[in-house]
Amino acid sequence: MINSSKRYTILTWGCQMNEHDSEKMSGILESLGYINTDKKEEADLIILNTCLVRENAEFKVYGNLGELKALKRENPDLIIAICGCMMQKKEIRDIIKEKYKFVDIIFGTHNIHKLPELIANHNQHTRMIIDVWEDAGNIVEGIPAKRKYGFKAFVNIMYGCNNFCSYCIVPYTRGREKSREPEDIVNEIKNLADEGFKEVTLLGQNVNSYGKSLDSKITFADLLYLINDIDGIERIRFMTSHPKDLSDELIYAIKKCNKVCEHIHLPFQAGSNKILKLMNRKYTKEQYLELVKKIKDEIPNISLTTDIIVGFPGETEEDFMETIDIVKKAEFDSAFTFLYSIREGTPAAKMENQIPEEIKHKRLKKLLDVLNPISHDKNSQLLNTVQEVLVEETSKTDSTILSGRTRTSKLVHFEGDTDLIGKIVKVKINNTKTWTLEGTITNGE
Numbered sequence: 001m002i003n004s005s006k007r008y009t010i011l012t013w014g015c016q017m018n019e020h021d022s023e024k025m026s027g028i029l030e031s032l033g034y035i036n037t038d039k040k041e042e043a044d045l046i047i048l049n050t051c052l053v054r055e056n057a058e059f060k061v062y063g064n065l066g067e068l069k070a071l072k073r074e075n076p077d078l079i080i081a082i083c084g085c086m087m088q089k090k091e092i093r094d095i096i097k098e099k100y101k102f103v104d105i106i107f108g109t110h111n112i113h114k115l116p117e118l119i120a121n122h123n124q125h126t127r128m129i130i131d132v133w134e135d136a137g138n139i140v141e142g143i144p145a146k147r148k149y150g151f152k153a154f155v156n157i158m159y160g161c162n163n164f165c166s167y168c169i170v171p172y173t174r175g176r177e178k179s180r181e182p183e184d185i186v187n188e189i190k191n192l193a194d195e196g197f198k199e200v201t202l203l204g205q206n207v208n209s210y211g212k213s214l215d216s217k218i219t220f221a222d223l224l225y226l227i228n229d230i231d232g233i234e235r236i237r238f239m240t241s242h243p244k245d246l247s248d249e250l251i252y253a254i255k256k257c258n259k260v261c262e263h264i265h266l267p268f269q270a271g272s273n274k275i276l277k278l279m280n281r282k283y284t285k286e287q288y289l290e291l292v293k294k295i296k297d298e299i300p301n302i303s304l305t306t307d308i309i310v311g312f313p314g315e316t317e318e319d320f321m322e323t324i325d326i327v328k329k330a331e332f333d334s335a336f337t338f339l340y341s342i343r344e345g346t347p348a349a350k351m352e353n354q355i356p357e358e359i360k361h362k363r364l365k366k367l368l369d370v371l372n373p374i375s376h377d378k379n380s381q382l383l384n385t386v387q388e389v390l391v392e393e394t395s396k397t398d399s400t401i402l403s404g405r406t407r408t409s410k411l412v413h414f415e416g417d418t419d420l421i422g423k424i425v426k427v428k429i430n431n432t433k434t435w436t437l438e439g440t441i442t443n444g445e
């Protein structure tokens with residue numbers, strides 16, 4: 001049994017999948033008696049949960065490792081572990097072995113449930129322990145999670161990705177698509193509801209292909225109906241949706257299920273058909289816009305968000321203007337925008353006509369100049385409306401200001417008492433900005 005005074009901290013980079021993995025590692029560690037600390041200097045165990053999706057996330061990890069070397073020198077008993085997507089690459093593990101010899105434990109995305117064993121083994125040896133699995137094997141159920149909030153929770157519905165978009169490292173770090181059994185998902189959410197959770201976000205790299213790896217013929221739409229019936233849960237969110245797999249059946253389910261929030265994150269990545277083909281996205285610009293139209297016709301108050309990459313190899317000015325064209329036509333509520341980042345081992349890394357950095361930056365600026373006024377305009381349409389908001393936290397700078405999200409996932413600031421955190425309130429919107437809304441709590445409709 002580990003001494004209860006041991007403290008841990010986890011630094012997390014990357015997507016919600018990684019964030020939730022860190023919640024699971026926290027759950028595991030706390031079941032071993034570890035206590036969480038925010039201060040690295042106080043920690044007996046520091047875990048770096050890494051991301052490989054873009055170069056800058058990778059660099060930040062190396063920067064942190066440099067800093068940890070000094071901590072380890074001061075406290076040789078400190079255990080330093082690295083896990084996450086970066087560790088799935090042999091070349092990166094070799095760099096850690098070579099240049100960061102003070103690291104104690106390396107593990108991967110498929111074996112976080114082995115953490116107790118890895119720590120116990122480390123306590124018996126002084127050598128670096130490396131345990132990375134190439135494949136997940138069977139899904140491990142029942143890992144405890146210590147969730148960041150007590151009212152909203154991430155729930156994995158599937159792991160991995162089969163799409164192999166040509167720029168993306170995820171299929172290589174997270175493996176092939178595997179869906180969880182619907183009973184396991186429903187039981188987890190029922191337990192969350194019993195504990196007082198109100199909102200769940202269903203996580204998968206491509207939730208629309210949920211169920212394809214299972215023997216039963218269940219679809220993502222079927223799963224939404226099942227979850228919609230769980231008492232106590234008031235909001236259901238999901239991400240991410242691949243446009244090629246978003247069926248009419250799913251649009252209908254989103255419309256029919258009263259708890260499913262009016263928000264779809266639907267990455268389009270690039271506007272030109274030439275680039276979409278090179279990206280291996282399996283849809284055209286026209287098909288994407290047709291899908292957007294269909295969604296908006298069926299669910300008029302839907303909020304649409306997206307991911308966009310600028311500067312993919314071979315992207316000409318004309319190709320880029322097709323991206324701008326989609327942005328204008330689809331009128332996204334907001335977008336995550338990325339400079340294309342070469343990922344060794346992906347097909348796009350070997351493509352000719354890589355785009356110079358300064359052109360990528362110029363295009364990104366141009367893109368934001370089109371996106372931001374649209375976001376502002378979409379938010380302005382909510383002026384004087386009353387929105388249902390799940391209260392999340394107090395503002396970091398002013399404890400009388402609360403923040404929360406609308407069903408459409410927009411961030412709202414308003415005055416209120418901290419005992420409202422975790423509750424759903426009605427807020428009348430009286431000011432709108434590009435990324436946030438402001439309002440006052442109201443009882444009216």
Ligand code: 5AD
Pocket residue numbers: 053054167168169267269307308309338339340341342343
């Ligand atoms: N370069 C830039 N952005 C990328 N993404 C994935 N791989 C890359 C890359 N190599 C973006 C995509 C994806 C999001 C999670 O990250 O837009 O949807």
Ligand code: SF4
Pocket residue numbers: 161162163164165168169170171205206242
């Ligand atoms: Fe990466 Fe494409 Fe899979 Fe998304 S769908 S994780 S972008 S390969």
